Amino acid sequence: MGFDQYHEPPEELSQEIRTLARIFASLTEEAEAIGWYEQRLAVEQDEDARAIIADSRHEEYKHFAMDLEFLFRRRPEWAAIAKGILFQDGSITENAEGAEENAEIDDPGPDTSPRLLVGSLGIGGLR
């Protein structure tokens, strides 16, 4: 099993950050899969095979959106910027500039949530 989603030593990361890292990895994988299905659909001639590939791509759309929503809920400042860009009419780049200006960026500072060592049994307090 690989742990490539970690950029920093996992034992120095909290449980929350390690969960986020897994969802970031999933988001990347879903986007990559959508790209692959787009390419396959561009060349596949068999109608039945095309239907299967299109159905698979549909699933990845859903997974990608769920991962993204999960991250937005955990990072409200990210969601605030996204709201100014997603599903908006007009220029994407202009909307992006406006969204950045309007969003209040809240720096959470260093992560101080409890550290769960890899190998910890996670028993904690029992009250």
Next chain:
Amino acid sequence: MNHLLRSHAPISERGWELIDEEARDRLTPGMASRRLVDFSGPHGWEFSSVTLGRVDPSDVSLDGVAAVRRRIQPVVEFKVPFSVLRAELLDGDRGADDVDFADLDRAARKFVEAENAAVFHGSSGAGIEGIVPPCPHDPIARPGEASGYPGAVASAVDLLKRNGLEGPYGLALSREEWTRVVETGELGGYPLFDHLKSILDGPIVWTPGLGGAVVLTLRGGDFLFHCGQDVSVGYTSHDGDEVALYLEASFTFRNVTPEAAVAIA
């Protein structure tokens, strides 16, 4: 990889799952102090000490310089070794649901007793004062019969209330006292356990490693368990037959309000 060196062990992912699950199952029921005192953490393996906010005089022999030295409470590392047969782990990989973890079970019992004993009775070697030794109240006499427990617990609760220490309250019972109380099923037609709980307005906790019994307030802020690394399983070495592992945790315990508990001894 961290200092537990788990990836060096000849143990499959399934094997680690079985070991961790067994350790968790064996440790959790007896970890009484974690059910009765405030828990802070886990703060990580690097966490070394708790700030006390106090200072000691310090003579640094530097002309014109006054110095004081900060007082801290260091965490202690508890480590209990155990071993697992490699053949048993292979059977676990094959799907066996009765893998022999007898030595892990023994280590878990030892660990639980050590943690509870340090919290309740203190340990000078660990730099932990504990709950019972600094308690200023005279211990309440341990009832000759378990049926005397409601009276003893009521006296302890009354003593705490008179000292301005509000509830709810918890009752820690040693293994022996727990058995005595459990064996006394009913008292005047009313289950003894329920009777005690109604006096305490809190839990009755099985506490291996404790001698006698202790009533303490659960209002919070009086007894503080500071956890660095929570209980973890690490790897030491292996040969053709066995894998040597260990249970490990780092913690310390502070008794901020010694009068907030009463021993029944």
